[in-house]
Amino acid sequence: MPTARAARRTAVRLGAVALAGALLAACGGSTEGASDSAGGKVTVTVDLFGSFGYKEAGLYAEYEKLHPNVTIKQTDTEDEADYWKSLQTRLAGGGGLADVQAVEVGRIASVAQQQSDKFEDLRKHGAERLQAQFSDAKWAAATGKNGEVLGLGTDVGPEAICYRTDLFAKAGLPTDREELAKKWSTWDGYLELGRQYKAKAAGNSAWIDSVGSLYSVIIGQEKERYYDSSGKLIWDTNPALKTAWDTSVTAAKDGLSAKLDQWSPQWNQAFSAGSFATLPCPAWMLGYIKGQAGDAGKGKWDIAALPGGAGNWGGSYLTVPRAAKHKKEAYELIAWLTAPEQQEKLFRKHGSFPSATGAIAKIHDATDPYFSGAPIGKIFGDAAKAAPVQVLGVHDQNVNQQITNALGEVERKGVSSEQAWANAKKGVDNTIG
Known part of the structure; x- marks a missing residue:
């Protein structure tokens, strides 16, 4: 999902439900081949990871109302690494795939460069007409070597810090x-505040959830x-990466971390227990915090700008596997979910920052009462504008996982920075060859 705002374009806004339905019909009209359930009831299966928020924001219900013949059935895996491993197994076998499969931005280069034969080229369904809705970088990342459109962008991950007031x-x-x-305009300032917090914090509350999230x-x-x-x-050999590593190791050695693996049951429970005071917070994390902290957390959280300048962490794509049962209906659903209107609604209700350029200007005034009325539109909007357009590689997510695993050894086992770095290198070599 990493992408800065490249060229800004004005996307066509759908003015009414009737017009939305007409646009979807037009998209469907260019589909090659008819649905195997044409004229009847269709259940479109959607397989996601983490918390996309479509159901919680009421988008599935809205879509089903617009399309009475469609029922949406979602499955969800909390940990993206587990999700990706399962998806690879099913892609290899050709069975058990959902009509819609999510792909994290750290995996999209693998899809575009190595697995384009496993995913539907969405140009068959008229997707090229949607290109102007997205930034150049977001669109290009899901484009195959021969111009195939292999996914539609859901969100991007401009970063901030969420904290417990x-x-x-x-x-x-x-x-x-x-x-x-x-x-905390710098990371040194952020760690210094962490030391001050540690000296006076009540109970066992730590400054941050994990040094892995700090590194990310x-x-x-x-x-x-x-x-x-x-x-x-x-x-x-990247000096910027080594700086991120060293900063994270310092946080571990200073005892600023709660030593929690993200997405673990213990991490989830920590949101309501007050086990940490700050959390590195890409926009999509807002919905996750709400889900884990619940109503009791409302008004206890706030959001501030990120130390050290803007950045991007995460974001996703929706794809249609070639083995999907309902390709036409799946495409129509993802085209609707990723349209500017739905991305705007999702941000206001769930926090997922739009990748559709037409939605970005419309959310600048957004605030979130759960996060003490924080001006989330401005905070994340400014971060998105300033964030770099990141270079994506085939094994981005694999490398990232090995590094965060090694940092976990530093904070939980007291492994030296040097030994952990060597372990990370060995892990990368074993994982990607």
């Missing part, structure tokens, strides 16, 4: 988002992370 106040730290943004948000500020623009793997 109640825990800050108990530790004697300021709670105003503007003041905090100044105090810092490396998300870089254009080149694991590959350079020529496609060369550079992760182990």
Whole structure:
């Protein structure tokens, strides 16, 4: 999902439900081949990871109302790594695939460069007409070697810091988002506030959930992370990556982490237990926090600008496997879900920042009462504009996983930085060859 705002275009806005239905009919009209359930009831299966928020934001219900013959059935895997492993197994066998499969941005280069034969070329269904809705970078990342359109962008992940105002106040730290943004304008400033929090925090509350999440948000500020623009793997010689590593190791050695694996049951429980005071927060994390902290967390969280400048962490695509049972209906659904109107609704209700350029200007005034009325449209909008357009590689997510695994050894087992780095290198070599 990493992408900065490239060229801004004005997408055509659908003015009414009737017009929305007409546009979808037009998209469907160019489909090669008829649905195997034409004229009857169709169940479109959607397989996702994490928290996309479509059901929670009421978008499935709205779509089913517009299309009475369609029922949407969603399955969800919390951990993306588990999801991707399962998807690869099913793609290899050709069975068990949903009509719609999500792909995380760290995997999209693999789809575009190595697996284009496994996914539907959405040009067959008229997808080229949607290109103007998206930034150049978002669209290009899901384009195959021969121009195939292999997915439609859902969101991007401009970054900020989410924090617990109640825990800050108990530790004697300021709670105003503007003041905090100044105090942690650098990562050194952020860690220094963390040390102050640790000295006065109530109970066992830590400054941050894990050093793996700290690393991920810092490396998300870089254009080149694991590959350079020529496609060369550079992760182990990239000075920016080493800086992100060293900062994360410092946080671990200073005892600032709650030592929680993201997406684990323990991590989920920690949201309501107050086990950490700050969380590196790409826009899509807002919906996850709401889901885990629940109503009791409303008004206890706030959001401030990211230390060290803007960055991007995450974002996804919706694809249609070639083995999907209902390709036509699947395409019509993902075209609707990723349209500017739906992306705007999703951001206001769930926090997923739009990849559709036509939605971005419309959300600048958005605030979120759950996060103490934080101006989420401005905070994440400004971050999206300033974030670099990141170079994506085939094994981005695999490399990232090995690095965060190694950092976990530092914070939980006390492994030295040098040994953990060697373990990360070995893990990358074993994973990608």
